[in-house]
Amino acid sequence: MRLSSIATxxxxxxxxxxxxxxxxxxxxxxxxxxxxGVTCCNLSTLQCVNDPNGTICDIAPKTTKKTTTTKKATTTTKKTTTTTKKTTTTKKTTTTTKKTTTTTKKTTTTTKKxxxxxxxxxxxxxxxxxxxxxxxxKPTCRSYTENFNNPVIVEADDWAPQSTSxxxxxxxxxxxxxxxxxxxxxxxxxxxxxxxxGQQNSEGVxxxxxxxxxxQYGNIEIRVKxxxxxxxxxxxxxxxxSGDEIDIEISPKFFNSHGPTYFxxxxxxxxxxxxxxxxxxxxxxxxxxxxxxADFHVYRVEWYPDHMTWIVDGQTxxxxxxxxxxxxxxxxxxxxxEVSRLEIGIWDAGYQNSGWGGGPINWHQYTELDAxxxxxxxxxxxxxxxxxxxxxxxxxxxxxxNADSDNKSQVGDKLSNxxxxxxxxxxxxxxxx
Numbered sequence: 001m002r003l004s005s006i007a008t009x010x011x012x013x014x015x016x017x018x019x020x021x022x023x024x025x026x027x028x029x030x031x032x033x034x035x036x037g038v039t040c041c042n043l044s045t046l047q048c049v050n051d052p053n054g055t056i057c058d059i060a061p062k063t064t065k066k067t068t069t070t071k072k073a074t075t076t077t078k079k080t081t082t083t084t085k086k087t088t089t090t091k092k093t094t095t096t097t098k099k100t101t102t103t104t105k106k107t108t109t110t111t112k113k114x115x116x117x118x119x120x121x122x123x124x125x126x127x128x129x130x131x132x133x134x135x136x137x138k139p140t141c142r143s144y145t146e147n148f149n150n151p152v153i154v155e156a157d158d159w160a161p162q163s164t165s166x167x168x169x170x171x172x173x174x175x176x177x178x179x180x181x182x183x184x185x186x187x188x189x190x191x192x193x194x195x196x197x198g199q200q201n202s203e204g205v206x207x208x209x210x211x212x213x214x215x216q217y218g219n220i221e222i223r224v225k226x227x228x229x230x231x232x233x234x235x236x237x238x239x240x241x242s243g244d245e246i247d248i249e250i251s252p253k254f255f256n257s258h259g260p261t262y263f264x265x266x267x268x269x270x271x272x273x274x275x276x277x278x279x280x281x282x283x284x285x286x287x288x289x290x291x292x293x294a295d296f297h298v299y300r301v302e303w304y305p306d307h308m309t310w311i312v313d314g315q316t317x318x319x320x321x322x323x324x325x326x327x328x329x330x331x332x333x334x335x336x337x338e339v340s341r342l343e344i345g346i347w348d349a350g351y352q353n354s355g356w357g358g359g360p361i362n363w364h365q366y367t368e369l370d371a372x373x374x375x376x377x378x379x380x381x382x383x384x385x386x387x388x389x390x391x392x393x394x395x396x397x398x399x400x401x402n403a404d405s406d407n408k409s410q411v412g413d414k415l416s417n418x419x420x421x422x423x424x425x426x427x428x429x430x431x432x433x
Contacts, residue, residue: 141380204348228293231350231359240338243271253358286317
C-alpha cells in the first residue's frame with residue numbers, strides 16, 4: 001500500500017460509501033502521481049482507483065508473471081545449448097589425441113641431432129620365461145642423447161667404473177683412435193704391423209668407444225656414416241660379461257658378394273652363434289636399398305625381454321621373438337638377456353674374416369680408415385634399469401684424472417663391468433662358419 005495517512009483513508013471511505021462499497025476508477029494512469037485525490041494507480045488495469053485496504057494497487061499484473069515464466073523457459077533453452085557446446089569440446093579432445101599419435105610416428109625419422117630422450121617401458125605383467133623379473137639391484141643406465149658437442153670421453157686406464165660423470169670410455173688403447181669435431185665423433189682404425197717382407201701379420205688396430213654405463217633391455221639408436229673400404233666394418237654392439245651380444249655390422253662387401261646396400265644384424269647367446277634349427281643361423285642381412293657408406297643413416301635396435309627389432313631410417317628390417325630361440329636340446333632360450341655394455345667401433349674384418357667381411361684391406365694405401373658418428377641415443381627400460389639422466393657436472397674429466405692411481409685400470413685388465421681394456425667391438429676371431 002503506497003498511501004496510508006488518515007486523510008487519504010477518510011477520503012477513500014467517503015468515495016467508497018457513495019459507490020455502494022465498490023472501488024471506483026477515476027481515469028487512466030501509469031503511476032500514482034497520475035491519480036490526484038485518489039488512492040493509487042492500479043498497475044493491472046492502469047486505472048486510478050480508491051484502494052482503502054491496499055489490496056488492489058499493490059498486486060503485480062498477471063501478465064508480468066507470465067513474462068517471468070517465459071524468461072525462465074528461455075534460460076532453460078540456453079542451458080541446453082551449453083550442453084551441446086560441451087559435446088563439441090569432447091570431439092576436439094579426440095582430435096588432439098590423434099595428433100599425439102602422429103607425433104609418435106615422427107620419432108622414427110632420421111632427424112639429425114635429436115634433443116629429446118624418452119624411456120622405454122615394458123608393460124607390467126606376471127613374470128615368467130618370456131618376461132623375467134628384474135635384477136636386484138638394477139644396473140644403472142643413462143637415458144640421454146650424445147650429440148658430441150661437449151662429450152666427456154676418458155681413456156680406459158683413467159676411468160673409475162663407478163663414476164657417473166663420464167659419458168664414454170676409449171678402450172682402444174690409444175687417444176689417437178678417435179677425434180671429436182663439429183659435433184661428429186670420428187673413430188680411426190690404424191694400420192697393423194707388417195713383417196720384413198711387407199706382409200700384414202696382424203689386423204688393423206681397431207677403435208672402440210664404450211658408453212660409461214650398462215643396460216639390460218632398452219633402445220639404442222645411432223646415426224653413422226660407415227667406412228666404404230671392403231674389410232673395414234663399422235659397428236654398434238652390446239656385450240655382456242659372458243658373451244650375450246647384439247650387433248649392427250656395416251661393410252660394403254660381405255662375402256665379397258653382398259654389395260653396399262646390405263648390413264648384418266646379428267646376436268649371440270653366451271657367445272654361441274648357431275640357434276635352434278627353426279630359425280637357423282643368428283646372422284641376417286637386410287637389403288636396405290641404399291649405399292650404407294655414402295651418407296649418414298640411422299640404425300636402431302629395440303631390445304625387449306621377449307623380442308628384438310632392428311630398424312633402419314625408421315623402417316623395421318628384422319624382428320626376432322625370444323620364443324623362437326628356444327632350444328629343446330638345451331632346454332633354454334638362446335636369446336641375449338644379460339646386463340651389457342654398449343659400444344661403437346670400426347675394426348679390420350679383412351685379416352682373419354676376409355671370407356665374411358670382404359677384403360683383405362690393402363693397408364699400404366691407407367694411414368687410417370674412419371667411421372663417423374653423428375649421435376648416439378640411449379633409452380633405458382625403467383622396469384629393468386635404474387635410470388639416470390645426462391651428467392650435470394662440467395669438470396668431470398678433471399675429477400676422473402685426479403682419482404687414486406692405484407684404482408686405475410691398465411690395458412689388458414678386466415674391469416668390474418666385464419670390459420677388457422684393449423679389446424674392441426666385435427672380436428677379430430672368425431665370425432662366420
